[in-house]
Amino acid sequence: MTDKEKIISEKQLRKKTIISFSVFIVMIAFAIFGWKWLHKQPQENEAPRPLRKALNYNEGLFGKFFSNNHLAKTFPLSAAVKHVRVNGDEGMSADFDASTWKLKVAKTPGDTLFVTLDEIKALPKTEIVFDFKCIEGWSQVTHWGGVKFSDFAQKYGLNEQTKMNYVGLITPDKGYYVGIDMPAIMHPQTLLCYEMNGKPLPMNQGYPLRLIIPVKYGIKHLKRIGSIFFSNERPPDYWYERGYDYYAGL
Amino acid sequence: MKKIVKKHPLAIRWFHWINFPVIAVMVWSGLLIYWANDVYKVGWGDKTILKFFPDSFYKALHIPFRLAEGMSLHFVFMWFFTINGFLYVLYLAISGEWRLIFPNRKSLKESWQVVLHDLHLRKGMPPQKKYNAAQRIAYTGVIIMGIGSLLTGLSIYKPVQFHTLCAMLGGYEWTRAEHFILTILFTLFFLLHIIQVILAGWNNFRGMVTGFEVVPPPPPPTGGGTMEIISPSNELKTDD
Incomplete structure (x- = not known):
C-alpha cells in the first residue's frame, strides 16, 4: 500500500x-x-457597472502598450478594395448643405476656429492603405487620403489643446459623436480624411471630411466632421452610450 | 471497509471547476460577438455543408443584437480564464503533476489502443498511471488549445499594439478564424469529456470533487485448496 x-x-x-x-x-x-x-447591478452606459469598471481598467492597462511606433499594417495600393462597405448613416442627415460647410474647432470657450476644405487640402497630404476593422468583426483593406491630425494641430497652433486628455468630434447635425483619447488622435496614422480611392469622399462616406483612425475600431472613424473640441473629461460617445467600450482601441 | 486512493490534488480540482463556468461564459459571450459577423462555414464554392450558425440556432438561444454585451463579458472573463489557466500550468510545473499529464514516448501508440478499447474493439487497456495515453494527449492538447485561444484572442483584441504576434499568427482575419476553430475544438472536447465521464461512472466523477477514488476489491482468488486469508475488502460485497 x-x-x-x-x-x-x-x-x-x-x-x-x-x-x-x-x-x-x-x-x-x-x-x-x-x-x-x-x-x-446598475447600468453604467448600458453595461453592468462591474463590467464597465473592468473595461475601464482594460483601457488603462492596454493603453500602456500604445505607442506611436506601433503602426497599423499598411498594404500596397493594389490591395485596396474598389467597393468600400458603408455600414451606418448615423449623423448623416440628408439636408446637409456642403456649400456652407466649415470645420469648427473650439480652441477655448469663445475662441473658435473655422477652417475650409481648401485650407485643409493645402496642408501636407498623407495617404494610407490599411485594414479597416469594424467592431462587428469584419475588416476591409481600404485607401484613404487626408492630413494627419497631428500636422493639422501643429499648423493651427493647438499645442495647448493637445495636452488635454481627449478630443470630441461631432457631426454637423449632432446625430453622431465620438470621444477619442489624445494619444490615439495624435498617432501618425490618424487622418482628417477628404479622399477615398484617390477621389473626394463620397457623400455616404462622410463628405467633405471624416476621421480615419487605424488604431481604433470603425465606430470611432466619425463620418462628416462638423466640430472638434478638447476636454480632460471623456467627451460623449455614441456607441459608448449604447454599451460599448469607450476606448475601442486596436 | 473501503480502500481509497488519492487521485486529484485539491488545487487541480479547484482549477478544473473554476475553469468550467469561465469557459462557458467565454464561449457564450464569444457567440454573441461572432453573430455580428458570422462568416464561417464548411463547404466549397457555393456548396455549404454546415453554416456557423443557422438562424434557428441563434433564435433559439436569443443571440442576435447582443454584440456589446458579448464584448463586455468576453473582455472581463478573459482575465479569469487567463489567471486560472496560468496558475494551473504553474501548479503542474511546480508540483510535478505534469509528469502524469504530458504524453510520453509510448503515448501515441497506446492512445490508439485506448481508443480501440473504448470502442469495444480491443480487450484490455495498456498499463497506465493516473491517466491513460489518450487522456494524456487530450488533456495536454487542451492546455495547448487554451494557450492558443489566449494568443489568438490577444491578437484580434489589439492587432496594432501586438502587430508582431498578429503577423506571426497569419494576420488579422486568419487569427479570427483560428480563434473560432479553437472554440469549436473546445466544444468538441467538452462533449467527448462529458460522454467519457458518464461512461466512467460515479467513482471517477466523485474523484474530481472529493479527490479520492475507491479502489475496487481484487478479484476473488481462484483454484487451490490451500488456506486463503480473506482480506477485509473481500468480505463486504457492497458496490461503490
Whole structure:
C-alpha cells in the first residue's frame, strides 16, 4: 500500500463524500448567485457597472502598450478594395448643405476656429492603405487620403489643446459623436480624411471630411466632421452610450 | 471497509471547476460577438455543408443584437480564464503533476489502443498511471488549445499594439478564424469529456470533487485448496 492509499470505513467514506459535495454545491450556488448579481447591478452606459469598471481598467492597462511606433499594417495600393462597405448613416442627415460647410474647432470657450476644405487640402497630404476593422468583426483593406491630425494641430497652433486628455468630434447635425483619447488622435496614422480611392469622399462616406483612425475600431472613424473640441473629461460617445467600450482601441 | 486512493490534488480540482463556468461564459459571450459577423462555414464554392450558425440556432438561444454585451463579458472573463489557466500550468510545473499529464514516448501508440478499447474493439487497456495515453494527449492538447485561444484572442483584441504576434499568427482575419476553430475544438472536447465521464461512472466523477477514488476489491482468488486469508475488502460485497 502506498502513502496515497488508505483503508476507511463505509461511514468515513460517506462523511468525506458528503463534506466535499457540500462545498461543491455551495460553490455552484455562489456561481449562479454571482451571475445573477452581475446582471442586477446598475447600468453604467448600458453595461453592468462591474463590467464597465473592468473595461475601464482594460483601457488603462492596454493603453500602456500604445505607442506611436506601433503602426497599423499598411498594404500596397493594389490591395485596396474598389467597393468600400458603408455600414451606418448615423449623423448623416440628408439636408446637409456642403456649400456652407466649415470645420469648427473650439480652441477655448469663445475662441473658435473655422477652417475650409481648401485650407485643409493645402496642408501636407498623407495617404494610407490599411485594414479597416469594424467592431462587428469584419475588416476591409481600404485607401484613404487626408492630413494627419497631428500636422493639422501643429499648423493651427493647438499645442495647448493637445495636452488635454481627449478630443470630441461631432457631426454637423449632432446625430453622431465620438470621444477619442489624445494619444490615439495624435498617432501618425490618424487622418482628417477628404479622399477615398484617390477621389473626394463620397457623400455616404462622410463628405467633405471624416476621421480615419487605424488604431481604433470603425465606430470611432466619425463620418462628416462638423466640430472638434478638447476636454480632460471623456467627451460623449455614441456607441459608448449604447454599451460599448469607450476606448475601442486596436 | 473501503480502500481509497488519492487521485486529484485539491488545487487541480479547484482549477478544473473554476475553469468550467469561465469557459462557458467565454464561449457564450464569444457567440454573441461572432453573430455580428458570422462568416464561417464548411463547404466549397457555393456548396455549404454546415453554416456557423443557422438562424434557428441563434433564435433559439436569443443571440442576435447582443454584440456589446458579448464584448463586455468576453473582455472581463478573459482575465479569469487567463489567471486560472496560468496558475494551473504553474501548479503542474511546480508540483510535478505534469509528469502524469504530458504524453510520453509510448503515448501515441497506446492512445490508439485506448481508443480501440473504448470502442469495444480491443480487450484490455495498456498499463497506465493516473491517466491513460489518450487522456494524456487530450488533456495536454487542451492546455495547448487554451494557450492558443489566449494568443489568438490577444491578437484580434489589439492587432496594432501586438502587430508582431498578429503577423506571426497569419494576420488579422486568419487569427479570427483560428480563434473560432479553437472554440469549436473546445466544444468538441467538452462533449467527448462529458460522454467519457458518464461512461466512467460515479467513482471517477466523485474523484474530481472529493479527490479520492475507491479502489475496487481484487478479484476473488481462484483454484487451490490451500488456506486463503480473506482480506477485509473481500468480505463486504457492497458496490461503490
